[in-house]
Amino acid sequence: MPKIQRAIVVGASRGLGRALAETLADRGSQVVATVRSNRPTDPRPGAGGIEPFALDLDHAADHDRLAAAFPAGHFDLLFVNAGVSGPDHQRAEQASVEEVGALFTTNAVSPIALARRALPLVRPGGVVAFMSSRMGSVGLNDDGALELYRASKAALNSLSRSFAVKEALPAGRGVLVLHPGWVQTDMGGTDAPLTALESVSGLCDVIAAALDHPAHAFRDYRGIELDW
Numbered sequence: 001m002p003k004i005q006r007a008i009v010v011g012a013s014r015g016l017g018r019a020l021a022e023t024l025a026d027r028g029s030q031v032v033a034t035v036r037s038n039r040p041t042d043p044r045p046g047a048g049g050i051e052p053f054a055l056d057l058d059h060a061a062d063h064d065r066l067a068a069a070f071p072a073g074h075f076d077l078l079f080v081n082a083g084v085s086g087p088d089h090q091r092a093e094q095a096s097v098e099e100v101g102a103l104f105t106t107n108a109v110s111p112i113a114l115a116r117r118a119l120p121l122v123r124p125g126g127v128v129a130f131m132s133s134r135m136g137s138v139g140l141n142d143d144g145a146l147e148l149y150r151a152s153k154a155a156l157n158s159l160s161r162s163f164a165v166k167e168a169l170p171a172g173r174g175v176l177v178l179h180p181g182w183v184q185t186d187m188g189g190t191d192a193p194l195t196a197l198e199s200v201s202g203l204c205d206v207i208a209a210a211l212d213h214p215a216h217a218f219r220d221y222r223g224i225e226l227d228w
Helices: 015-026 060-069 097-121 147-168 196-210
Strands: 006-010 030-035 050-054 075-080 122-131 174-179 216-220
Touching (some): 006 097, 015 030, 015 050, 015 196, 050 060, 075 097, 122 196, 147 174, 147 216
Parallel strands (some): 006 030, 030 050, 122 174
């Protein structure tokens, strides 16, 4: 299986993003981990093969700084980890324009905008991955819960297809949309069956297996294909 030599993990200050950056570093990867600021929760700054990079996902100027900071084709992986749950009510008829705008910007629009800007940093045969969710699947929505969050992740999945067919795949880069499972994080809660380490270890294996085989796919942390 190919090795992920160099990676950018966007959104690595805590939770799954932090666990992913640290797991990649533990496996020998050189990792650029983006964080909003150098807080105590940031992933082992300056240690273990991790280089922190200050970035706010919703700021286009930060996208430009990242794209200009590294050589073209330098990375095997660009992983965009973003996820806010949105308003507590989770109801379309109660949602304000501001609530919907903030949710969809962070969960769907900004990840694609950053990926487009930073695509040249990924080598041919490399992978651009987005942290999505099984909840982004229209076909697998069998209870209707968290409808606004689901819609934002479905939007990310749809936008990832446009990005894949228009930019990434013609340039020889793969696009993965990934479901981490139900994980013990602030969002997943303590009842979740998976630890962050179990989830991101699987995600790393799925990504490594996809290197040098450019495709667009929606998979979970075990590599199982999910319905769109």
